[in-house]
Amino acid sequence: MYRKSMVLILIAAAAVLASGCASLGVKPWQRDVLARADMQLDSEPLTHAIDDHMYFSKEASSGGRGFAGGGCGCN
Amino acid sequence: MQLKPKVSVGADASRMRAKVARRRLIAASCALLGATAARSQDATKSAADSMSDEWAFDSALAYYHESGRVKAIEPIVNLSKTYGDGRTFSGQVVFDSLSGSSPNGALTSTKVQTFASPSGKSLSAAPTTYTTSSGQLVSESAPIYTINPGQLPVDPSYHDQRLSMSGNWGLPISRLTTTQVGGKLSYEHDFVSVSANAGVSRDFNQKNTTLSFQLNDEFDRLSPIGGAPVAASDYALFQKGGGKTKDGVGAMLGLTQVMNRRWLTEFNLSVDRFKGYLNDPYKIISVIDPSGNTTGYLYERRPGTRTRKVAYWENKAAWGRLVLDGSLRYMADSWHVRSDTAEFSARWWNFDRDRYIEPTVRWYRQTAANFYTPWLDSGGSKYIDYASADSRLAAFHAYTVGLKYGAKIEDSEDQSSSEFNVRVEYYQQTLDHRTPGPGSLQGLDLYPGLKAILVQVGYKF
Amino acid sequence: MVPATNSAPDPALRLEERGADLLAVCFSSMASSCELLLPAADRDAALELGAMAAGEARRIEAKFSRYRDDSAVADIHRSRGSAAGIELDPETASLLDFARECFELSDGLFDITSGVLRGAWKFDGSDRVPAPAAVAALLPLVGFDKLRWQSPRLWLPAGMELDFGGIGKEYAVDRAFQLVAAVREAPFLVNFGGDLRANRPTPRGPWQVGIERPGSERQAAMVLELERGALTTSGDARRFLLKDGVRYGHILDPRSGWPVRAAPRSVTVAASTCTEAGLLSTLAMLQGAGAEAFLEGQGVMHWLLR
Numbered sequence: 001m002y003r004k005s006m007v008l009i010l011i012a013a014a015a016v017l018a019s020g021c022a023s024l025g026v027k028p029w030q031r032d033v034l035a036r037a038d039m040q041l042d043s044e045p046l047t048h049a050i051d052d053h054m055y056f057s058k059e060a061s062s063g064g065r066g067f068a069g070g071g072c073g074c075n
Numbered sequence: 076m077q078l079k080p081k082v083s084v085g086a087d088a089s090r091m092r093a094k095v096a097r098r099r100l101i102a103a104s105c106a107l108l109g110a111t112a113a114r115s116q117d118a119t120k121s122a123a124d125s126m127s128d129e130w131a132f133d134s135a136l137a138y139y140h141e142s143g144r145v146k147a148i149e150p151i152v153n154l155s156k157t158y159g160d161g162r163t164f165s166g167q168v169v170f171d172s173l174s175g176s177s178p179n180g181a182l183t184s185t186k187v188q189t190f191a192s193p194s195g196k197s198l199s200a201a202p203t204t205y206t207t208s209s210g211q212l213v214s215e216s217a218p219i220y221t222i223n224p225g226q227l228p229v230d231p232s233y234h235d236q237r238l239s240m241s242g243n244w245g246l247p248i249s250r251l252t253t254t255q256v257g258g259k260l261s262y263e264h265d266f267v268s269v270s271a272n273a274g275v276s277r278d279f280n281q282k283n284t285t286l287s288f289q290l291n292d293e294f295d296r297l298s299p300i301g302g303a304p305v306a307a308s309d310y311a312l313f314q315k316g317g318g319k320t321k322d323g324v325g326a327m328l329g330l331t332q333v334m335n336r337r338w339l340t341e342f343n344l345s346v347d348r349f350k351g352y353l354n355d356p357y358k359i360i361s362v363i364d365p366s367g368n369t370t371g372y373l374y375e376r377r378p379g380t381r382t383r384k385v386a387y388w389e390n391k392a393a394w395g396r397l398v399l400d401g402s403l404r405y406m407a408d409s410w411h412v413r414s415d416t417a418e419f420s421a422r423w424w425n426f427d428r429d430r431y432i433e434p435t436v437r438w439y440r441q442t443a444a445n446f447y448t449p450w451l452d453s454g455g456s457k458y459i460d461y462a463s464a465d466s467r468l469a470a471f472h473a474y475t476v477g478l479k480y481g482a483k484i485e486d487s488e489d490q491s492s493s494e495f496n497v498r499v500e501y502y503q504q505t506l507d508h509r510t511p512g513p514g515s516l517q518g519l520d521l522y523p524g525l526k527a528i529l530v531q532v533g534y535k536f
Numbered sequence: 537m538v539p540a541t542n543s544a545p546d547p548a549l550r551l552e553e554r555g556a557d558l559l560a561v562c563f564s565s566m567a568s569s570c571e572l573l574l575p576a577a578d579r580d581a582a583l584e585l586g587a588m589a590a591g592e593a594r595r596i597e598a599k600f601s602r603y604r605d606d607s608a609v610a611d612i613h614r615s616r617g618s619a620a621g622i623e624l625d626p627e628t629a630s631l632l633d634f635a636r637e638c639f640e641l642s643d644g645l646f647d648i649t650s651g652v653l654r655g656a657w658k659f660d661g662s663d664r665v666p667a668p669a670a671v672a673a674l675l676p677l678v679g680f681d682k683l684r685w686q687s688p689r690l691w692l693p694a695g696m697e698l699d700f701g702g703i704g705k706e707y708a709v710d711r712a713f714q715l716v717a718a719v720r721e722a723p724f725l726v727n728f729g730g731d732l733r734a735n736r737p738t739p740r741g742p743w744q745v746g747i748e749r750p751g752s753e754r755q756a757a758m759v760l761e762l763e764r765g766a767l768t769t770s771g772d773a774r775r776f777l778l779k780d781g782v783r784y785g786h787i788l789d790p791r792s793g794w795p796v797r798a799a800p801r802s803v804t805v806a807a808s809t810c811t812e813a814g815l816l817s818t819l820a821m822l823q824g825a826g827a828e829a830f831l832e833g834q835g836v837m838h839w840l841l842r
Binding site for chain 1: 738739740741
Binding site for chain 2: 026033045050058063
């Protein structure tokens with residue numbers, strides 16, 4: 001049951017790669033939407049930092065978006 | 076030939092003259108443009124001003140409150156800058172102050188339980204001994220605290236302060252390749268962590284595909300108050316040593332792909348491995364006899380290594396005034412914890428795009444570590460392999476609901492724009508596999524879970 | 537892409553859509569096609585900003601034109617040879633200060649009094665190379681060191697001419713840039729006939745600037761990426777004389793009165809301001825065969841076509 005989601009993520013990744021990265025994407029002049037501040041993957045670094053710290057100290061998992069580590073000594 | 080070499084001179088000297096001449100030229104240009112701009116009625120910025128890049132400032136203050144337990148205040152500041160040549164710098168300073176009650180790992184009982192608090196500050200005095208109501212010997216100058224029947228044992232005097240600083244530099248080495256180095260230092264009175272990371276990323280396919288690889292190295296030193304307990308030792312015997320260390324290395328492979336004009340996807344695969352003292356020095360485990368009486372406590376003992384693998388997939392898409400962000404994460408570690416996380420947020424802008432609301436939902440579940448146990452049986456083997464009653468290693472599921480509101484403030488005076496935002500989040504953990512306690516413990520709620528609220532205000536410009 | 541044109545409040549302004557989400561306000565000034573490029577702007581705002589840039593370009597053109605009777609330059613020329621000289625307004629005075637600084641820095645290579653040489657040279661693609669004597673006759677009227685300049689008063693000897701053409705367009709770009717920058721924080725680019733300046737990268741990345749190969753119009757010889765700052769290009773494009781197989785480019789050395797030998801076909805320089813970049817690219821042209829060495833010595837980013 002828990003294996004399933006890992007497989008799902010990997011299949012999605014493979015699908016993107018297999019469909020050929022070259023056929024995906026946009027021309028440089030089509031980046032108007034993607035260039036917006038709220039479309040950046042790290043658009044909210046502080047919100048992420050606060051959430052990550054909270055979850056890091058309350059759950060057994062951390063990381064994914066980047067490296068977790070460095071947090072409190074409680075876990 | 077240089078700008079003003081009247082006589083033929085050596086290469087070094089002429090190069091220096093060229094530099095001096097260039098500086099005079101820049102000064103002359105600025106004088107020309109600056110001077111006339113100042114005279115002009117409506118021009119406000121001189122050429123020299125518009126040449127300098129500006130710092131982006133992002134700050135937030137978070138207040139976290141667990142019902143009946145800890146409260147934390149966390150101010151955090153982020154400064155970042157992109158230089159004209161593409162270099163980037165980002166630095167973050169976080170301070171947090173935590174106080175309140177923290178579960179010590181012991182099980183709720185039908186009797187009064189007494190513990191010594193390791194987290195009090197007045198611990199340098201000579202050790203004294205107490206004989207507690209349950210007949211145990213506690214040897215420490217620590218204040219003692221008692222827990223009433225039916226209550227979850229929490230250390231009421233838990234407090235901690237953390238100061239953490241990090242910096243990251245991005246250095247483009249070609250049009251498509253960027254290297255990145257960073258470091259982080261985190262300091263608490265009983266814990267110091269130092270880490271460094273380095274990475275490289277490369278763009279392909281007209282910058283629609285980015286591959287990145289990062290390495291991280293971390294070193295932590297724990298110096299718990301009163302020393303780090305010997306793992307799996309009897310709480311009453313108070314066997315404590317000095318400080319302990321742990322260290323970790325991690326690697327992450329990332330793929331970012333622009334799918335179309337309004338959809339961006341990211342995959343990250345990461346592995347990390349920690350080794351050393353991985354116990355929580357403040358967590359104990361109740362030893363219970365078949366009739367439900369607590370016969371003692373042991374310090375927890377976790378394996379000396381932990382390897383984690385994480386797969387992460389995030390999608391971001393914009394549709395009109397809506398920005399959708401969804402992510403899935405899967406984690407598996409060598410302690411047999413498996414977890415799934417799904418997070419989704421939708422930011423909805425108003426027509427003028429200067430206000431937004433953003434609801435967030437997050438769902439999380441994990442399986443228990445293979446050495447998690449809510450208690451130890453008194454009849455069991457005296458020599459335990461690994462055991463922890465830390466609920467963070469138990470099987471549980473959790474959800475978060477949140478709402479964020481943001482407003483942009485345009486300053487017509489100096490053409491700057493800033494954003495103010497408020498966020499409220501509610502987090503709840505519910506333990507799974509709620510094995511009933513033996514004997515008298517049968518009717519008690521041994522798995523109280525966790526409820527917390529987070530309020531955050533932020534300001535950035 | 538078919539440019540969508542719009543009727544503007546200023547009929548001389550033309551609004552064009554260039555690709556998705558890029559507006560260009562185009563107008564003519566200083567014998568060049570000029571434009572203000574605005575990504576992610578609405579049409580009304582674009583026209584308003586365009587009118588600002590165009591107004592500034594035309595103001596500077598009118599003030600420093602050699603061809604108009606009512607220009608500041610015409611006033612100066614009328615005062616030639618008089619004992620009282622002429623008192624200059626602050627803007628003209630600062631341009632003259634700048635011209636003097638450039639003259640001194642370049643050891644006489646850059647000279648705004650060199651315009652009189654046009655009396656001998658007509659770069660019309662023909663083979664009419666002037667007689668050496670005709671050129672020599674004009675040289676006494678060339679040289680910034682021959683005029684007397686005590687700000688704000690100028691005494692220009694009879695027969696001499698001032699020509700701000702060598703810095704006017706670059707100066708106009710910087711002035712228009714400053715006016716627009718004062719009211720727009722979002723990215724924009726001011727381009728007056730190939731001399732351009734941008735305040736920041738577009739949302740889609742750096743500005744892509746095509747540099748034409750001289751002689752092959754509309755065919756970009758190279759594409760440069762510009763994040764912010766200025767780019768200017770000096771070239772001898774289509775203005776030259778050809779006689780006995782020798783090409784005489786239109787870049788004249790004010791000290792000899794003759795075209796600079798082995799001048800590059802075009803020099804493009806990047807700097808913080810257009811004024812600075814323009815001067816560096818002009819000076820590089822004047823170095824002839826030494827253009828590369830000169831630009832290396834200045835430590836500026838440059839692109840050269842020969």
